[in-house]
Amino acid sequence: MEEEVLTVATDRALPQMEVVLSAEQIRRRVYELAHEINRDFMDETPVVIGMLKGSFIFVADLCRAVAIPHHIDFMAVAAYGAGTAAMGAPRLLKDLTVNITGRSVLIVEDIVDTGATLSHIRRLLLARQPRRLASVALLDKRAHGDPELPIEYVGFKIDGGFVVGYGLDLAERYRHLPYIGRLNPTQTEENDTRV
Numbered sequence: 001m002e003e004e005v006l007t008v009a010t011d012r013a014l015p016q017m018e019v020v021l022s023a024e025q026i027r028r029r030v031y032e033l034a035h036e037i038n039r040d041f042m043d044e045t046p047v048v049i050g051m052l053k054g055s056f057i058f059v060a061d062l063c064r065a066v067a068i069p070h071h072i073d074f075m076a077v078a079a080y081g082a083g084t085a086a087m088g089a090p091r092l093l094k095d096l097t098v099n100i101t102g103r104s105v106l107i108v109e110d111i112v113d114t115g116a117t118l119s120h121i122r123r124l125l126l127a128r129q130p131r132r133l134a135s136v137a138l139l140d141k142r143a144h145g146d147p148e149l150p151i152e153y154v155g156f157k158i159d160g161g162f163v164v165g166y167g168l169d170l171a172e173r174y175r176h177l178p179y180i181g182r183l184n185p186t187q188t189e190e191n192d193t194r195v
């Protein structure tokens with residue numbers, strides 16, 4: 001009910017969508033993930049790397065839920081244009097501003113689909129010789145992706161389809177939604193014009 005009210009207040013043109021994860025479900029799971037991270041990085045000060053733009057809300061919530069000291073930085077890669085289909089190797093749009101050599105690093109991803117983006121980022125960061133490299137993904141959508149790709153912390157495993165909200169977008173829309181919703185194929189096709 002609260003989400004319906006927020007929706008009306010924040011986006012007049014919001015299409016009908018199935019709510020896959022409510023704001024409350026996400027909130028609880030973020031605290032559980034933070035608990036695991038606290039335990040596993042107890043004596044360390046990891047560099048938490050948020051993958052822009054999709055993970056910006058997740059990072060903001062996760063870093064406030066985590067009790068251990070940590071540093072925060074961001075990277076940006078472009079995997080998709082305005083549409084919903086992946087387009088080959090991700091392009092690095094923004095690099096880190098801190099040196100991670102010898103540091104513990106936690107990559108924060110919004111969603112893993114094929115795993116190509118995370119694999120690429122892991123390779124890039126491993127070449128800088130961190131002491132330890134782990135990843136947390138809020139959503140794991142891998143059905144055909146690389147099952148070998150290590151993701152130490154996963155918020156939720158979800159079925160296919162294109163999801164938006166809580167930082168995730170379709171052509172820059174819907175990032176502000178406090179929940180995660182699934183768009184139907186007609187809604188995503190309308191935006192499948194790649195830039």
Ligand code: IMP
Pocket residue numbers: 054079080086109110111112113114115116117118141161162163164168169170
């Ligand atoms: P991958 O490289 O195929 O794993 O795709 C990962 C990236 O694609 C994510 O960081 C998102 O930016 C984007 N992505 C994949 N699936 C979705 C989705 O359902 N909604 C929004 N973005 C998605």
